[in-house]
Amino acid sequence: MIPLFTLERQNKILEKELNNAIKEVVDSGIFILGPKVAEFEEKFAKYLGVKYAVGVACGTDALSLALLAVGVGSGDEVILPANAYPTVFAVTAIGAVPKLVDIDPSSYNIDPAKIPQAITKKTKAIIPVHLYGQPSDMGEILKIGNKYGIPVVEDCAQAHGAEVGIQNDLVIPTKRSAWRNLSRMRESNSNKLRDPSTEFIPSEAEGLGMTSGQWEKVGGIGDIGCFSFYPTKNLGCFGDGGMVVTNNEDIYKKVRLLRMYGEKTRYNSVLLGRNSRLDELQAAILLVKLKYLGGWNERRRDIARSYELYKSTSCKWPYEAPYAKHVYHLFVIRTEKRDQLKEYLGKKGIQTAIHYPKPIHLQPSFKFLGYKKGDFPEAEKACEEILSLPMFPELTDGEVKRVVEAISQFSAIA
Ligand SMILES: Cc1ncc(COP(=O)(O)O)c(C=O)c1O
Structure with a gap:
């Protein structure tokens, strides 16, 4: 039998490392929001090249908290692709209204050309879902987000480590970088896998925090990025887990509050939040796996x-x-x-x-x-x-x- 997916082979290879990591947490007696979560947040942020990361309970919560953090509330509309089955539940969970957009039949991601007609006065966020591990057309989506002043919340649940080529004709929300001549590359569109190292030419975007000609990992390209660590994901834990990442300090602070009762200090709640925390055991497992x-x-x-x-x-x-x-x-x-x-x-x-x-x-x-x-x-x-x-x-x-x-x-x- 050839399985669609199995963890058996990987678990066997990592058995010793994983067992040691689990034992360390058990011996420490710290299970919620301890040093392993903090270390994993730091290392995952570094891996992605973003400033901030907040561990949460699952990918769905990561999306819900991200939407709340960028100002989406009950009755607001959120644009997302019509095939984004898991994503949509994060929208309805906070009382927002999913506004669906058709997909590009080649990439299966949201078709940016169809986004503007879905925008209304109630639109408060766009969620590009990087489905199957392929980034959405972030160049076009950010242009729309910037034009209408709508935050872009990346759903990276299936795309840990996927990258987007930085271009030169667009301002990225938090990094103020630029994108260049995307149409040129669309012309060279082929069904072949490419060698990323040969595709882009460095340019004036250098020095702006992102470098045109380089590749940027998904998560830090929009206003905020959301990950799932469900066991089958490219980076998965042994249960549920999620992460919100951003380069925006205000958004980061808000997500930190939202994940634990809105507490600024213990038992002092300043914002209506919830309980959505990544736990120490999962963080320890993810720390082992992140290296690979x-x-x-x-x-x-x-x-x-x-x-x-x-x-x-x-x-x-x-x-x-x-x-x-x-x-x-x-x-x-x-x-x-x-x-x-x-x-x-x-x-x-x-x-x-x-x-x-x-x-x-x-x-x-x-x-x-x-x-x-x-x-x-x-x-x-x-x-x-x-x-x-x-x-x-x-x-x-x-x-x-x-x-x-x-x-x-x-x-x-x-
Ligand atoms: C694209 C996408 N978004 C969101 C989610 C939700 O993540 P989780 O299962 O961790 O809540 C998933 C996971 O199935 C997913 O694949």
């Missing part, structure tokens, strides 16, 4: 290259946008014969999944939003055709080859 994240992401990209190398089928393979360094949280292909292919692969002992089978507006619980079938055709079509293939750093090249061979056999007979 870069290597794991490179391995995921290698696996994507292997898939690419072997592919010889009629399926549509994932596309990496020219401005993006994809970290392949999921390797999602697309075919009109998706259900038959899924069944065929299952019979061959290859596990697959669908992320996600139904867009938000067709979920019974979101009927109240008043959307109908046909409102977001690209998202609807994608949900019918997408299929996630096995993808995790310990997957072997031999297993990748077997998956692609099985897909080729299917293509020959279907």
